[in-house]
Amino acid sequence: MNRSASTLDVPLKAPFNQPKTARGEATRKAILSAAERVIGARGYNDASIGHITSEAGVAQGTFYIYFKTKEEVFSELVLEMGRLVRHTISEATQDIEDRLSAEKEGLRAFLEFVEAHPDLYRIVQEALFVDPQAYREYYEAFADGYRPGLVDAAASGQISAGDPDTRAWALMGIARALGEQLVVFKTKTPIAELVESAYDLIANGIKP
Numbered sequence: 001m002n003r004s005a006s007t008l009d010v011p012l013k014a015p016f017n018q019p020k021t022a023r024g025e026a027t028r029k030a031i032l033s034a035a036e037r038v039i040g041a042r043g044y045n046d047a048s049i050g051h052i053t054s055e056a057g058v059a060q061g062t063f064y065i066y067f068k069t070k071e072e073v074f075s076e077l078v079l080e081m082g083r084l085v086r087h088t089i090s091e092a093t094q095d096i097e098d099r100l101s102a103e104k105e106g107l108r109a110f111l112e113f114v115e116a117h118p119d120l121y122r123i124v125q126e127a128l129f130v131d132p133q134a135y136r137e138y139y140e141a142f143a144d145g146y147r148p149g150l151v152d153a154a155a156s157g158q159i160s161a162g163d164p165d166t167r168a169w170a171l172m173g174i175a176r177a178l179g180e181q182l183v184v185f186k187t188k189t190p191i192a193e194l195v196e197s198a199y200d201l202i203a204n205g206i207k208p
């Protein structure tokens with residue numbers, strides 16, 4: 001199996017109890033990274049704990065030191081995807097004051113992340129059926145972070161007035177659909193072109 005770089009190499013705080021030693025933390029990350037690759041490639045139902053530990057290069061019993069079940073690993077990967085993507089978008093847009101420009105660069109950052117980490121993106125899509133609660137938390141966290149920026153941009157005249165909740169979910173929907181086009185449908189359209197077309201739709205709509 002292709003052992004590509006994992007999103008879990010990014011140093012972000014995880015929500016679950018962490019090992020007390022550097023060696024334990026490294027082992028835990030190895031298991032999570034292996035789960036990302038195995039579940040992303042095989043799908044949740046066809047991926048086993050044995051597959052994950054074999055990919056991670058650890059004994060199967062080691063898995064249970066850090067995780068109780070395959071479901072727990074899956075749920076953490078979904079939430080990890082959310083944290084990492086929000087962090088990536090925040091980094092890409094933190095110095096951009098104009099809201100429309102921030103939308104464009106945020107979309108670009110998201111699509112580049114998805115292209116680099118297709119296994120993790122597929123895991124999030126599968127969560128709708130495997131772990132609906134984690135799926136809800138993933139998108140609700142995005143919406144909660146999105147709305148205040150839209151409210152502030154409308155108040156300052158950078159964008160038109162409108163319901164920030166509907167707009168947040170609609171903009172998220174654009175990003176999600178384009179991510180699916182990249183990962184699932186494997187479009188040959190370069191990300192730069194996807195971003196330009198989507199940005200034109202966001203900024204100008206489809207009204208002639």
